[in-house]
Amino acid sequence: MIFQIFFVILYIAAILSLLYGLWTIVPFFYGLPWVPTAHDRVRRALEMVDLRPDELLYDLGAGDGRIILMAAKDFGARAIGIEASPMQFAFTWLRIFFSGVKSKVSVRRENFYRTEFSDADVIFAYLTSDQAIRLQDDLASQLKPGARVVAVAFDFPDWKPNDFDEGYLLFSYTMPPQKGGMLAYFTERESELE
Ligand SMILES: C[S@@+](CC[C@H](N)C(=O)[O-])C[C@H]1O[C@@H](n2cnc3c(N)ncnc32)[C@H](O)[C@@H]1O
Numbered sequence: 001m002i003f004q005i006f007f008v009i010l011y012i013a014a015i016l017s018l019l020y021g022l023w024t025i026v027p028f029f030y031g032l033p034w035v036p037t038a039h040d041r042v043r044r045a046l047e048m049v050d051l052r053p054d055e056l057l058y059d060l061g062a063g064d065g066r067i068i069l070m071a072a073k074d075f076g077a078r079a080i081g082i083e084a085s086p087m088q089f090a091f092t093w094l095r096i097f098f099s100g101v102k103s104k105v106s107v108r109r110e111n112f113y114r115t116e117f118s119d120a121d122v123i124f125a126y127l128t129s130d131q132a133i134r135l136q137d138d139l140a141s142q143l144k145p146g147a148r149v150v151a152v153a154f155d156f157p158d159w160k161p162n163d164f165d166e167g168y169l170l171f172s173y174t175m176p177p178q179k180g181g182m183l184a185y186f187t188e189r190e191s192e193l194e
Helices: 002-029 039-048 066-075 086-097 129-142 181-193
Strands: 056-060 078-083 105-109 122-125 148-152 163-165 170-174
Touching: 002 086, 039 066, 039 122, 039 148, 039 163, 039 170, 056 066, 066 078, 066 086, 066 105, 066 122, 078 086, 086 105, 122 129
Parallel strands: 056 078, 056 122, 078 105, 122 148
Antiparallel strands: 148 170, 163 170
16 A cells, blocks of 8 residues: 555656656747746836737747736736747646636747737747847837837847836837947937936
8 A cells, every 4th residue: 555655656746747847848949948027027017018908918938828917917908928838838728718818818839930920019028139139120020110029138139228127127119129229228318317
Protein backbone atom coordinates (compact mmCIF):
# COMPACT_ATOMS: atom_id res chain seq x y z
CA MET A 1 0.00 0.00 0.00
CA ILE A 2 2.80 2.43 0.99
CA PHE A 3 4.56 1.66 -2.30
CA GLN A 4 1.38 2.30 -4.28
CA ILE A 5 0.91 5.72 -2.62
CA PHE A 6 4.59 6.50 -3.23
CA PHE A 7 4.30 5.69 -6.94
CA VAL A 8 1.09 7.71 -7.34
CA ILE A 9 2.82 10.74 -5.73
CA LEU A 10 5.87 10.19 -7.95
CA TYR A 11 3.64 9.95 -11.03
CA ILE A 12 1.78 13.19 -10.16
CA ALA A 13 5.08 14.97 -9.44
CA ALA A 14 6.48 13.83 -12.80
CA ILE A 15 3.42 15.12 -14.67
CA LEU A 16 3.50 18.46 -12.82
CA SER A 17 7.23 18.85 -13.56
CA LEU A 18 6.63 18.08 -17.22
CA LEU A 19 3.83 20.67 -17.42
CA TYR A 20 5.95 23.26 -15.59
CA GLY A 21 8.89 22.50 -17.91
CA LEU A 22 6.70 23.00 -20.99
CA TRP A 23 5.27 26.21 -19.48
CA THR A 24 8.69 27.77 -18.93
CA ILE A 25 10.82 26.28 -21.70
CA VAL A 26 8.57 26.46 -24.79
CA PRO A 27 8.35 30.31 -24.83
CA PHE A 28 12.17 30.40 -25.06
CA PHE A 29 11.93 28.73 -28.48
CA TYR A 30 10.02 31.78 -29.68
CA GLY A 31 12.76 34.08 -28.41
CA LEU A 32 10.93 35.40 -25.37
CA PRO A 33 10.68 33.85 -21.88
CA TRP A 34 7.41 33.83 -20.00
CA VAL A 35 7.71 36.83 -17.68
CA PRO A 36 4.31 38.16 -16.62
CA THR A 37 3.64 41.89 -16.23
CA ALA A 38 2.56 42.83 -12.68
CA HIS A 39 -1.12 43.75 -12.45
CA ASP A 40 -0.55 47.36 -11.33
CA ARG A 41 1.84 47.86 -14.25
CA VAL A 42 -0.74 46.46 -16.70
CA ARG A 43 -3.38 48.84 -15.31
CA ARG A 44 -1.04 51.81 -15.63
CA ALA A 45 -0.18 50.81 -19.22
CA LEU A 46 -3.86 50.58 -20.21
CA GLU A 47 -4.54 53.94 -18.55
CA MET A 48 -1.59 55.52 -20.37
CA VAL A 49 -3.06 54.60 -23.75
CA ASP A 50 -6.54 55.63 -22.58
CA LEU A 51 -8.14 52.28 -23.49
CA ARG A 52 -11.87 52.92 -23.96
CA PRO A 53 -14.96 50.66 -23.89
CA ASP A 54 -15.41 48.54 -27.04
CA GLU A 55 -12.00 49.46 -28.43
CA LEU A 56 -9.98 46.46 -29.67
CA LEU A 57 -6.73 45.57 -27.93
CA TYR A 58 -4.15 42.99 -29.03
CA ASP A 59 -1.63 41.55 -26.59
CA LEU A 60 1.46 40.30 -28.43
CA GLY A 61 2.35 37.17 -26.49
CA ALA A 62 -0.70 36.71 -24.26
CA GLY A 63 1.08 34.71 -21.55
CA ASP A 64 -1.47 33.74 -18.87
CA GLY A 65 -4.12 36.07 -20.34
CA ARG A 66 -3.99 38.73 -17.62
CA ILE A 67 -3.81 41.71 -20.01
CA ILE A 68 -6.74 40.75 -22.24
CA LEU A 69 -8.88 39.86 -19.22
CA MET A 70 -8.15 43.15 -17.45
CA ALA A 71 -8.81 45.07 -20.68
CA ALA A 72 -12.29 43.51 -20.92
CA LYS A 73 -13.25 43.35 -17.23
CA ASP A 74 -11.94 46.70 -16.01
CA PHE A 75 -11.96 48.82 -19.19
CA GLY A 76 -14.89 47.29 -21.13
CA ALA A 77 -12.67 46.77 -24.18
CA ARG A 78 -12.58 43.86 -26.62
CA ALA A 79 -9.29 42.00 -26.55
CA ILE A 80 -7.38 39.38 -28.54
CA GLY A 81 -4.34 37.58 -27.19
CA ILE A 82 -1.78 36.21 -29.64
CA GLU A 83 0.17 33.35 -28.12
CA ALA A 84 2.54 30.88 -29.79
CA SER A 85 3.23 28.55 -26.87
CA PRO A 86 0.64 25.73 -26.54
CA MET A 87 0.68 25.68 -22.72
CA GLN A 88 0.06 29.42 -22.29
CA PHE A 89 -2.51 29.28 -25.09
CA ALA A 90 -4.47 26.42 -23.42
CA PHE A 91 -4.32 28.06 -19.99
CA THR A 92 -5.53 31.41 -21.35
CA TRP A 93 -8.30 29.72 -23.34
CA LEU A 94 -9.56 28.06 -20.13
CA ARG A 95 -9.35 31.33 -18.18
CA ILE A 96 -11.39 33.09 -20.84
CA PHE A 97 -13.96 30.28 -20.86
CA PHE A 98 -14.64 30.74 -17.13
CA SER A 99 -14.12 34.53 -17.06
CA GLY A 100 -17.66 35.78 -17.68
CA VAL A 101 -16.36 38.06 -20.49
CA LYS A 102 -15.80 35.47 -23.21
CA SER A 103 -17.92 37.42 -25.71
CA LYS A 104 -15.29 40.19 -25.57
CA VAL A 105 -12.05 38.23 -25.27
CA SER A 106 -10.31 35.58 -27.34
CA VAL A 107 -6.89 34.01 -27.72
CA ARG A 108 -5.31 32.80 -30.95
CA ARG A 109 -2.47 30.29 -31.18
CA GLU A 110 -0.39 32.23 -33.63
CA ASN A 111 3.05 33.72 -34.20
CA PHE A 112 2.64 37.49 -33.78
CA TYR A 113 5.00 38.14 -36.72
CA ARG A 114 2.16 36.79 -38.92
CA THR A 115 -0.70 38.66 -37.24
CA GLU A 116 -2.69 41.28 -39.11
CA PHE A 117 -3.20 44.31 -36.82
CA SER A 118 -5.14 46.70 -39.03
CA ASP A 119 -8.31 46.58 -36.87
CA ALA A 120 -6.45 47.24 -33.59
CA ASP A 121 -7.04 50.36 -31.50
CA VAL A 122 -4.39 49.44 -28.94
CA ILE A 123 -1.38 47.11 -29.00
CA PHE A 124 0.10 45.91 -25.72
CA ALA A 125 3.62 44.53 -26.10
CA TYR A 126 6.07 43.09 -23.58
CA LEU A 127 8.87 42.03 -25.91
CA THR A 128 12.60 42.41 -26.40
CA SER A 129 14.38 45.17 -28.33
CA ASP A 130 15.21 42.72 -31.13
CA GLN A 131 11.55 41.80 -31.50
CA ALA A 132 10.60 45.50 -31.48
CA ILE A 133 13.01 46.20 -34.35
CA ARG A 134 11.54 43.28 -36.29
CA LEU A 135 7.95 44.40 -35.69
CA GLN A 136 8.06 48.18 -35.89
CA ASP A 137 7.72 48.57 -39.68
CA ASP A 138 4.78 46.14 -39.85
CA LEU A 139 3.03 47.90 -36.97
CA ALA A 140 3.62 51.34 -38.47
CA SER A 141 2.28 50.31 -41.87
CA GLN A 142 -0.73 48.30 -40.61
CA LEU A 143 -2.06 50.32 -37.68
CA LYS A 144 -4.66 52.99 -38.38
CA PRO A 145 -4.02 56.65 -37.49
CA GLY A 146 -4.82 57.25 -33.83
CA ALA A 147 -4.11 53.63 -32.78
CA ARG A 148 -1.86 53.41 -29.73
CA VAL A 149 1.00 51.07 -28.83
CA VAL A 150 2.19 50.56 -25.27
CA ALA A 151 5.54 48.85 -24.71
CA VAL A 152 6.62 47.36 -21.38
CA ALA A 153 10.32 47.51 -20.45
CA PHE A 154 11.60 48.19 -23.99
CA ASP A 155 11.15 50.94 -26.55
CA PHE A 156 10.75 51.03 -30.31
CA PRO A 157 14.12 52.56 -31.21
CA ASP A 158 12.97 54.60 -34.24
CA TRP A 159 9.80 56.00 -32.66
CA LYS A 160 9.45 58.99 -30.34
CA PRO A 161 7.06 58.10 -27.51
CA ASN A 162 4.29 60.56 -26.73
CA ASP A 163 4.36 59.42 -23.11
CA PHE A 164 6.95 57.68 -20.94
CA ASP A 165 6.47 56.39 -17.39
CA GLU A 166 9.90 56.17 -15.78
CA GLY A 167 8.65 54.36 -12.66
CA TYR A 168 6.95 51.50 -14.49
CA LEU A 169 9.22 51.75 -17.56
CA LEU A 170 6.33 52.08 -20.01
CA PHE A 171 6.48 53.75 -23.43
CA SER A 172 3.35 54.78 -25.32
CA TYR A 173 3.11 55.74 -28.98
CA THR A 174 0.29 57.08 -31.16
CA MET A 175 0.13 56.13 -34.82
CA PRO A 176 1.53 57.23 -37.19
CA PRO A 177 4.74 57.10 -35.14
CA GLN A 178 6.93 60.19 -34.90
CA LYS A 179 10.59 59.62 -35.73
CA GLY A 180 13.47 60.13 -33.36
CA GLY A 181 13.33 57.61 -30.51
CA MET A 182 14.03 58.45 -26.86
CA LEU A 183 16.64 61.10 -27.78
CA ALA A 184 13.95 63.17 -29.50
CA TYR A 185 11.60 62.64 -26.54
CA PHE A 186 14.13 63.89 -23.96
CA THR A 187 15.30 66.78 -26.17
CA GLU A 188 11.71 67.95 -26.55
CA ARG A 189 11.05 67.56 -22.80
CA GLU A 190 14.15 69.57 -21.91
CA SER A 191 13.23 72.39 -24.28
CA GLU A 192 9.74 72.50 -22.71
CA LEU A 193 11.29 72.85 -19.24
CA GLU A 194 13.57 75.75 -20.26
C1 LIG B 1 7.22 38.27 -21.61
S1 LIG B 1 5.78 37.18 -21.78
C2 LIG B 1 4.50 38.38 -21.67
C3 LIG B 1 3.16 37.80 -21.32
C4 LIG B 1 2.04 38.85 -21.14
N1 LIG B 1 1.90 39.68 -22.31
C5 LIG B 1 2.33 39.72 -19.95
O1 LIG B 1 2.78 40.85 -20.15
O2 LIG B 1 2.10 39.27 -18.80
C6 LIG B 1 5.89 36.83 -23.52
C7 LIG B 1 4.89 35.81 -24.08
O3 LIG B 1 4.98 35.90 -25.51
C8 LIG B 1 4.93 34.58 -26.07
N2 LIG B 1 5.62 34.67 -27.36
C9 LIG B 1 6.95 34.80 -27.59
N3 LIG B 1 7.22 34.92 -28.89
C10 LIG B 1 6.01 34.85 -29.53
C11 LIG B 1 5.63 34.92 -30.90
N4 LIG B 1 6.54 35.09 -31.86
N5 LIG B 1 4.30 34.86 -31.20
C12 LIG B 1 3.37 34.71 -30.20
N6 LIG B 1 3.69 34.62 -28.89
C13 LIG B 1 4.99 34.70 -28.56
C14 LIG B 1 5.62 33.70 -25.03
O4 LIG B 1 5.21 32.36 -25.15
C15 LIG B 1 5.16 34.36 -23.72
O5 LIG B 1 3.97 33.78 -23.23
